[in-house]
Amino acid sequence: MGRKILLDKINVPGIKTYEVYRKEGGYASVEKALKKMTPDEVVEEVKTSGLRGRGGAGFPAGMKWSFIDKKSGKPRHLVCNADESEPGTFKDRYLMEYIPHLLIEGMITSSYALGANLSYIYIRGEYMWVYKILEKAIAEAKTAGWLGKNILGSGYDLELYVQIGGGAYICGEETALIESLEGNRGNPRIKPPFPAVQGLWQNPTVVNNVETIAAVPWIVNNSGADYAAIGIGRSTGTKLISASGNIKNQGVFEIDLGLSVYEFMNSDEYCGGMQTNRPLKALVPGGSSVPILPANLIYKTANGEDRLMTYESLSDGGFATGSMLGSGGFIVYDDRACIVRNTWNFARFYHHESCGQCTPCREGTGWLEKVLWRIENGQGREEDIDLLWSIQSKIEGNTICPLGDAASWPVAAAIRHFRDEFEYHVRFPEKIKNRDHFVAEPFEKVKHLVAKQTV
Numbered sequence: 001m002g003r004k005i006l007l008d009k010i011n012v013p014g015i016k017t018y019e020v021y022r023k024e025g026g027y028a029s030v031e032k033a034l035k036k037m038t039p040d041e042v043v044e045e046v047k048t049s050g051l052r053g054r055g056g057a058g059f060p061a062g063m064k065w066s067f068i069d070k071k072s073g074k075p076r077h078l079v080c081n082a083d084e085s086e087p088g089t090f091k092d093r094y095l096m097e098y099i100p101h102l103l104i105e106g107m108i109t110s111s112y113a114l115g116a117n118l119s120y121i122y123i124r125g126e127y128m129w130v131y132k133i134l135e136k137a138i139a140e141a142k143t144a145g146w147l148g149k150n151i152l153g154s155g156y157d158l159e160l161y162v163q164i165g166g167g168a169y170i171c172g173e174e175t176a177l178i179e180s181l182e183g184n185r186g187n188p189r190i191k192p193p194f195p196a197v198q199g200l201w202q203n204p205t206v207v208n209n210v211e212t213i214a215a216v217p218w219i220v221n222n223s224g225a226d227y228a229a230i231g232i233g234r235s236t237g238t239k240l241i242s243a244s245g246n247i248k249n250q251g252v253f254e255i256d257l258g259l260s261v262y263e264f265m266n267s268d269e270y271c272g273g274m275q276t277n278r279p280l281k282a283l284v285p286g287g288s289s290v291p292i293l294p295a296n297l298i299y300k301t302a303n304g305e306d307r308l309m310t311y312e313s314l315s316d317g318g319f320a321t322g323s324m325l326g327s328g329g330f331i332v333y334d335d336r337a338c339i340v341r342n343t344w345n346f347a348r349f350y351h352h353e354s355c356g357q358c359t360p361c362r363e364g365t366g367w368l369e370k371v372l373w374r375i376e377n378g379q380g381r382e383e384d385i386d387l388l389w390s391i392q393s394k395i396e397g398n399t400i401c402p403l404g405d406a407a408s409w410p411v412a413a414a415i416r417h418f419r420d421e422f423e424y425h426v427r428f429p430e431k432i433k434n435r436d437h438f439v440a441e442p443f444e445k446v447k448h449l450v451a452k453q454t455v
Contacts, residue, residue, distance in 0.1 A: 286326020
């Protein structure tokens with residue numbers, strides 16, 4: 001059994017309420033931090049823990065905190081990025097919906113560490129019912145004296161609010177989120193200046209993911225060293241994984257980083273193996289924006305080592321033979337899944353969600369969608385595959401924010417590992433027309449009809 005740090009109490013009856021959460025030891029980290037620790041000591045514990053941002057980038061949280069500008073004398077802010085919109089990712093929603101006070105506790109403790117007196121939770125516009133849950137939890141915490149003026153007689157003040165987004169995926173990017181929070185259109189800003197120096201209302205601001213902030217209470221209650229002892233190397237602690245696709249057990253799982261992909265996929269404690277015992281075809285390990293892995297690179301790296309659920313192991317081999325842990329959106333495909341259709345589906349999403357500020361992304365995502373639609377609908381040409389490769393290569397690295405990269409990487413990986421499937425769509429359009437999401441027959445049975453090529 002893997003240990004539980006975030007989900008330990010999630011099934012306790014009534015844990016959504018303040019009374020039950022407090023009875024189960026809730027808000028102990030706030031008490032400890034405010035009464036026994038200085039803000040800098042809390043920051044040091046988080047740095048010692050090795051906790052990395054759980055929203056996708058994996059940047060060390062303690063280091064990010066230490067960048068906040070304390071010399072300017074301006075007010076500081078902590079903003080929780082709850083704008084969870086990545087296809088295949090739903091772990092933040094699970095945390096907020098079922099144990100909201102854990103996030104509130106993490107926000108208070110983290111705000112104290114940063115010297116922030118006004119903090120926000122920016123939540124995805126489609127999560128309206130979760131917004132109401134958080135609003136209720138904040139009201140309960142305030143009534144109990146954990147928010148407001150002079151918390152626990154410490155002299156520390158904090159106001160915490162929930163702000164609803166407008167349903168734009170781009171606002172998951174921290175500077176676009178800040179723009180939206182200020183009431184502007186959610187366009188990413190050019191960095192530098194970074195939010196830690198010039199963020200919300202030009203004030204020093206730290207933006208952290210829900211899961212990142214929810215891990216802080218455990219670190220403060222125990223120690224950074226205890227947290228760092230979990231996991232492997234620079235991938236410390238536990239990670240929430242949103243598992244979906246053709247597996248027996250779908251849902252949110254908390255794992256120790258360092259668990260093998262094979263065990264996570266096949267253990268009854270986690271995914272439970274393939275649904276209907278069909279062969280494994282592909283895996284997207286970190287949400288829709290990371291490269292897809294073919295079956296031969298899922299359980300083992302290109303070097304023959306076990307593939308582990310860590311930032312380092314999943315990216316082993318670079319994009320040629322690896323992927324990324326990302327946000328932990330673990331999407332599994334069996335042999336009936338159509339990679340071309342899946343890639344087109346992702347491309348549609350990124351085209352729709354591009355803010356349009358950068359020309360390569362605005363125009364390029366549209367062309368990716370159009371060309372993929374053409375191939376998927378039996379109208380593709382041989383040169384379209386190379387055209388797709390050319391388009392994605394001109395988007396990647398040429399935009400203000402990473403959305404352009406996120407749109408490019410799935411296309412590049414799909415062509416790199418499944419080019420023969422694209423060629424099959426082009427050469428045998430009559431076989432792929434008029435069907436649902438699944439191919440009429442597993443591609444393995446017909447792949448001999450096309451010449452194998454690699455990019």
